Amino acid sequence: MGIGGPRFRLGRPPDDHRLHLARSLAFVDHFxxxxxxxxxxxxxxxxxxxxxxxxxxAEHGRMVILKNTLDRIKNMDMxxxxxxxxxxxxxxxxxxxxxxxxxxxxxxxxxxx
Numbered sequence: 001m002g003i004g005g006p007r008f009r010l011g012r013p014p015d016d017h018r019l020h021l022a023r024s025l026a027f028v029d030h031f032x033x034x035x036x037x038x039x040x041x042x043x044x045x046x047x048x049x050x051x052x053x054x055x056x057x058a059e060h061g062r063m064v065i066l067k068n069t070l071d072r073i074k075n076m077d078m079x080x081x082x083x084x085x086x087x088x089x090x091x092x093x094x095x096x097x098x099x100x101x102x103x104x105x106x107x108x109x110x111x112x113x
Contacts, residue, residue, distance in 0.1 A: 013052050015046060015050060015051060015052045016046070016051060016052050016053055017042075017043045017044075017046035017047040017051040017053070017055055017063075018043075018051075018053065019043075020039045020040070020042040020043035020046060021039070021040070021043040021063060021066075023039040024036045024037075024039035024040040024043060024066065024070070025066075027039060028070070031078040031079050031082075032078075033070060033073045033074050033075075033076055033078055033085070034074050034075065036070050036074075037067065037070040037071060037074035040063060040066050040067040040070050041067060043063050044060070044063050044064065044067055047059065047060050047063060048060070057101060058099075058100060065092070068092055069088075069089055069092030070092075071092075072088040072089070072091065072092050073085050073088050073089060076088070
């Protein structure tokens with residue numbers, strides 16, 4: 001079986017968004033942009049509702065950036081034209097800061113008498 005077969009499960013349940021994110025990154029490492037994009041989409045879908053583990057906003061944001069970048073190259077043959085793929089990846093991945101949610105502020109303390 002190919003790389004996407006049953007052997008590539010990483011010890012996580014199939015409804016864990018982290019599994020599909022890891023698979024997406026593995027496909028990128030193997031220059032399989034189409035499969036990487038499909039796995040990134042699955043990770044986002046699970047993150048937005050249905051993952052067996054909670055998905056934080058910052059994690060979701062990183063997955064969206066990855067998905068948008070892979071969308072630029074999903075139909076490219078990265079092995080035949082690595083320079084064009086690299087150019088599109090650089091356009092999609094730029095320094096991005098996703099802030100952590102701020103905790104609720106405690107109510108103002110009453111004035112001392």
